[in-house]
Amino acid sequence: MHPLIAHFQTYLPLSAEEMELITGRASQRKVKRRQLILREGFTCKHYSFVVRGCFRMYAIDEKGTEHNVQFAAEGDWIADIGSFHAGKPSGFCIEAIEPSDILQIEQQDLYFLYTNIPKLDRIFKVIIENKFIELQNRVLQNISSTAQQRYLHFLEQYPHLANRLPNTQIASYLGITPEFLSKIRKDLAGQ
Amino acid sequence: MHPLIAHFQTYLPLSAEEMELITGRASQRKVKRRQLILREGFTCKHYSFVVRGCFRMYAIDEKGTEHNVQFAAEGDWIADIGSFHAGKPSGFCIEAIEPSDILQIEQQDLYFLYTNIPKLDRIFKVIIENKFIELQNRVLQNISSTAQQRYLHFLEQYPHLANRLPNTQIASYLGITPEFLSKIRKDLAGQ
DNA sequence: CGGATTTCTTAAGATAGTTTAAGGTTATCC
DNA sequence: GGATAACCTTAAACTATCTTAAGAAATCCG
Numbered sequence: 001m002h003p004l005i006a007h008f009q010t011y012l013p014l015s016a017e018e019m020e021l022i023t024g025r026a027s028q029r030k031v032k033r034r035q036l037i038l039r040e041g042f043t044c045k046h047y048s049f050v051v052r053g054c055f056r057m058y059a060i061d062e063k064g065t066e067h068n069v070q071f072a073a074e075g076d077w078i079a080d081i082g083s084f085h086a087g088k089p090s091g092f093c094i095e096a097i098e099p100s101d102i103l104q105i106e107q108q109d110l111y112f113l114y115t116n117i118p119k120l121d122r123i124f125k126v127i128i129e130n131k132f133i134e135l136q137n138r139v140l141q142n143i144s145s146t147a148q149q150r151y152l153h154f155l156e157q158y159p160h161l162a163n164r165l166p167n168t169q170i171a172s173y174l175g176i177t178p179e180f181l182s183k184i185r186k187d188l189a190g191q
Numbered sequence: 192m193h194p195l196i197a198h199f200q201t202y203l204p205l206s207a208e209e210m211e212l213i214t215g216r217a218s219q220r221k222v223k224r225r226q227l228i229l230r231e232g233f234t235c236k237h238y239s240f241v242v243r244g245c246f247r248m249y250a251i252d253e254k255g256t257e258h259n260v261q262f263a264a265e266g267d268w269i270a271d272i273g274s275f276h277a278g279k280p281s282g283f284c285i286e287a288i289e290p291s292d293i294l295q296i297e298q299q300d301l302y303f304l305y306t307n308i309p310k311l312d313r314i315f316k317v318i319i320e321n322k323f324i325e326l327q328n329r330v331l332q333n334i335s336s337t338a339q340q341r342y343l344h345f346l347e348q349y350p351h352l353a354n355r356l357p358n359t360q361i362a363s364y365l366g367i368t369p370e371f372l373s374k375i376r377k378d379l380a381g382q
Numbered sequence: 383c384g385g386a387t388t389t390c391t392t393a394a395g396a397t398a399g400t401t402t403a404a405g406g407t408t409a410t411c412c
Numbered sequence: 413g414g415a416t417a418a419c420c421t422t423a424a425a426c427t428a429t430c431t432t433a434a435g436a437a438a439t440c441c442g
Contacts, residue, residue, distance in 0.1 A: 033440090059331055059335065061335050065335070067331060067334050067335040068334075069327055069330055069331050069334075070327070081320055081323065081324060082324040082327075085320065114313070118309040118312065118313075121309065121312040121313040121316050122305070122309075122312040122316075124316055125312050125313075125315055125316035125319065128316065128319050128320055128323055129272055129276070129319055131323060132272065132319055132322060132323045132326065133272060133273040135323065135326045135327060135330060136260055136261070136273075136326060138330055139260055139326060139329055139330060139333065140250055140258060140260050142330065142333040142334065142366060143258050143259075143260075143333065143363075143364070143365070143366030144250065144252050144256070144258040144366070146428075146429095147428080147429070148428095166388080166389060166390090167389075167390070168388085168389060168390080172334075173334070174334070175333060175334030175335070176429070176430085177429075177430060177431080178389080178390075178391095179390090179391080179392085179393095179429095179430075179431080179432095180428085180429055180430070181390095182390060182391050182392080183391090183392085183393095183429090185390095185391090186391080186392085224410085337398070337399095338398075338399070339398095357418080357419060357420090358419075358420070359418085359419060359420080367399070367400090368399075368400060368401080369419080369420075369421095370399095370400075370401080370402095370420090370421080370422085370423095371398085371399055371400070372420095373420060373421050373422080374399090374421090374422085374423095376420095376421095377421080377422085383442100384441100384442095385440105385441095385442095386439100386440085386441085386442100387438105387439085387440075387441095388437105388438085388439070388440085389436100389437080389438065389439080390435105390436080390437070390438080391434100391435085391436075391437090392433100392434090392435090392436100393432100393433095393434100394431100394432090394433100395430105395431085395432090396429105396430075396431070396432100397428100397429085397430070397431090398427100398428080398429075398430085399426105399427085399428075399429090400425100400426075400427070400428085401424100401425085401426070401427090402423100402424090402425090402426100403422100403423095403424100404421100404422090404423100405420105405421085405422090406419105406420085406421080406422105407418100407419075407420070407421090408417105408418080408419070408420085409416105409417085409418070409419080410415105410416085410417075410418080411414105411415095411416085411417095412413100412414095412415095412416100
């Protein structure tokens with residue numbers, strides 16, 4: 001079955017016509033490791049659904065340091081939704097961390113689908129609600145926990161990511177330097 | 192006009208019947224300063240829309256320290272949506288910072304409205320998308336900026352809140368101690 | 383397979399933020 | 413209107429995290 005249909009059906013059942021409308025507007029794409037699917041300064045034109053592989057969305061500060069705001073692996077959506085909806089230049093880059101396969105929906109196609117399949121408003125409402133809850137927990141971690149606690153929490157919450165990602169990317173996500181993460185890991189090992 | 196109708200109409204127009212359905216399921220409530228409308232350990236039963244006043248949602252850590260994850264003032268919604276949808280005990284408290292008026296919708300009523308007014312799925316999708324974007328920017332701040340930068344950013348982004356809130360609440364939101372915020376303010380003043 | 387690049391680690395010195403304690407100020411509530 | 417509680421500030425000692433630098437290990441890609 002088409003991966004997008006399977007994905008949406010985990011939320012609500014779809015009719016045959018609805019499935020056809022959806023698959024007709026999603027285009028498949030292969031992405032190489034390190035390839036960018038969104039570049040800072042450009043408008044985010046697609047919602048991307050990860051079929052295989054792994055991505056990160058990051059911002060670059062004045063010093064040139066990259067800060068990971070989000071990862072996306074199989075079954076996740078990734079986009080700069082601020083830029084996408086406003087049609088304005090993004091402050092983020094989205095990069096494949098592994099060779100990946102994605103399905104992309106363009107803005108006008110997504111809006112078409114929202115209009116013709118009201119169910120999708122509901123589905124995406126639920127998807128983003130869940131992302132919001134996750135993000136809120138991350139904020140709570142950030143304002144209330146030490147880096148070590150945040151790292152342990154990350155390992156628990158995203159074991160599948162912790163395995164695949166270089167520590168340097170995890171450090172960036174946690175808001176610490178790779179050197180300090182290395183120290184944390186040493187401290188944890190030495191118990 | 193009913194504040195909720197005015198609020199929803201900033202997103203999409205509503206018919207007279209839709210308005211009636213909505214207003215019939217929202218109940219008005221006055222809340223005193225310091226009163227809790229959600230207590231940790233209890234399930235969040237309502238979406239609350241702030242008509243007048245100001246709220247904070249916070250978690251309490253092992254040491255008893257409170258950590259503000261969100262503020263809500265006039266025109267904002269506040270709820271622990273994780274607890275609300277899962278029907279499980281919340282890890283948060285929601286407290287009025289000022290004497291406030293709110294409109295509350297219970298879970299089954301909100302679900303009824305979602306089902307009978309599909310437009311509301313769209314409206315709440317957009318509302319939460321906007322909250323998500325805000326929250327993502329906050330995460331970026333947290334992982335990439337110093338406390339002073341975060342404070343300045345807060346003043347810029349939420350001037351209406353910065354005026355009304357005690358610094359101690361702002362410090363909690365920024366993830367720093369009130370003492371350190373005091374030092375930051377002193378440093379900024381002395382320029 | 384092997385050179386190039388990225389990633390991981392260590393450690394010393396520097397900076398950002400916390401803790402504790404105390405005093406002064408302002409707001410709240412009866 | 414006055415007692416009480418909340419809020420704000422200061423400063424010194426402490427701890428968490430960053431910076432810099434450099435070498436070792438792992439991974440990628442041709």
